[in-house]
Amino acid sequence: MNIAMWSGPRNLSTALMYAFAARGDCAVWDEPFYAAYLARTGLAHPMRDEIIAAGETDPAQVAAACVAPTSSDKPLFYQKHMCQHMIADMPRDWIEDVTNVFLIRHPARVMASFASKYEAAELSDIGFVQQAELFDRLSETSKNIPIVIDSNDIRKNPEAVLRLLCDRLNIVFMQSMLGWPTGPKPYDGVWAPVWYHAVHRSSGFAGQEGPLPHLQGDFARTAEAAMPYYERLRAHALTRPS
Template identity: 70%
Template sequence: MRIAMWSGPRNLSTAMMYAFAARGDCAVWDEPFYAAYLVRTGLTHPMRDQIVAAGATDPALVATRLTGPVPGDKPHFYQKHMCQHMVAGVPRDWMADVTNVFLIRHPARVIASFAAKYENPTLADLGIVQQADLFDRVADATGAAPIVIDSADIRADPEGMLRRLCDALGLEFTPAMLSWPAGGHPEDGIWAPVWYGAVHRSTGFAGPEGRLPDLSASHDRLAEAALPLYERLFAVRLMP
């Protein structure tokens, strides 16, 4: 099985990649389109030059690898995707050959976390508009809503929600998914030192989240713009 997990930034996506890698039967790929995204947008992200030098900048070649032989001849291939990377010119036809899952998080939490690392984020940076568009594309193509899972539900009950997710995917749940060694994963992207500090210190999922963070006026407006899109996917999420 090939699982394309679609997320925005700061959304438990790395911990989820670690959980699937810990199964032992899953190859993983961390943000395959990141280098191509930076080249096509010209954005200045932390470690931009290193990311471009280390990654695949031709999105067509990335798509071919996503549906080609699974690394290590493993039975499953978990692909951690950032929705905002799917800019014009990045192919989408390969999505018909994978199982697409959408990982969501309340926009206020995303913005508070992302803005601490990236100054003046925009709606496009959060990936929520692209996530809703990709969700609609998959739903239209398949005639059914794809799987949606909320990061807050996972943190509140990791085992219960991972069991629900595995059941929806047709995979057997294994308790190995609930923990991993501290210090990172060999398949981490080169950008890990900037973004993955907390998950590198972890050995499992963090506990339940508290109240929503307080935002500045500009960030609050950004959250309000993103909230209807989040709520639309939230309404069809896997229930706890």
């Protein structure tokens, strides 16, 4: 099974990738389209040259690899995708040939985390619009509504939410998904030294988050603009309020 996990930045996405890698029966791929995205946009992200050199810049080749058959020893293939990487000229026809899951997080928490790394962030930088567009496309073309999980729910009760997710994926939940060794991982993207400090110190999911952060200025306005997209997907989350 090829699993595409669609997320935005600062969204527990790396920890969830580690959880699937810890199963032992799952290969993982960290942000497959990142090199192609940087090559096409010209954005000056940290380690831009290293990312482009290490990755595949032809999006058609990336898409083909995303749907490639899995091996007998690793029957699961987990792909950690960033929604903002799917700009207009990225191929999308492959998406219906994989199992799609959407990982969401409250925009205020995303922007508070972003503020520690960037002086400013636009709505297009945090993936909410692109995530909603992909969700809508799959909702229209697939027989079933795509799976949605909220990172805050995972942090409240990792085992319960991962059990629900595995059930929806028709795979066996493994206790090993709840922990991993500290430090860098061989499957980390080359950008890990910039972004993964906190997750490299972790050996499992962090505990429940506190109250929503208070934002000001452009960060507050961007979070407010993202809210309708978040709320639309939140209504379909596995642990949505009844």
